[in-house]
Amino acid sequence: MKFVIGNDHGGLDLVEVVKEELESLGHEVIHVGAYENKSVDYSDFAKKACQEILDKNADLGILICGTGLGMSISANKIKGIRAACVSEAFSARMSRAHNNANVLCMGARVIGSETCKMIVDEFAKTEFEGGRHQRRVDKISAIEENLN
């Protein structure tokens, strides 16, 4: 699969950890920045990374900021994006299996690199279960369309 990574300065410490983990699992990675430890706005990078998913240049996204919160709040404003802010592996798995999350958000000031790798592994290997969960995800899409 193809992954896009986006981060702000607060997320920089986990970028290489995520990139190396994904590559070791055989995935392709695009990194859209930020590339240096200079203060930037997380929403700019959430938008940039999510656009790669909407343009079908990436299948899934990983967004990292200090807490994962700013990234997830921003990403979830974008139609077609389902972003899950996660700090342990079980929720990472469920975000794919039940919610069909297409973006994983993490906080580099919240979790360490080993937890991060476990989260990334679960997110990357878990498939959406469909069935009753599809109906629920469809209802999320309906909220986006104001049809609910």
Ligand code: RB5
């Ligand atoms: C940046 O200082 C920090 O606010 C940001 O990385 C993130 O934690 C926001 O949600």
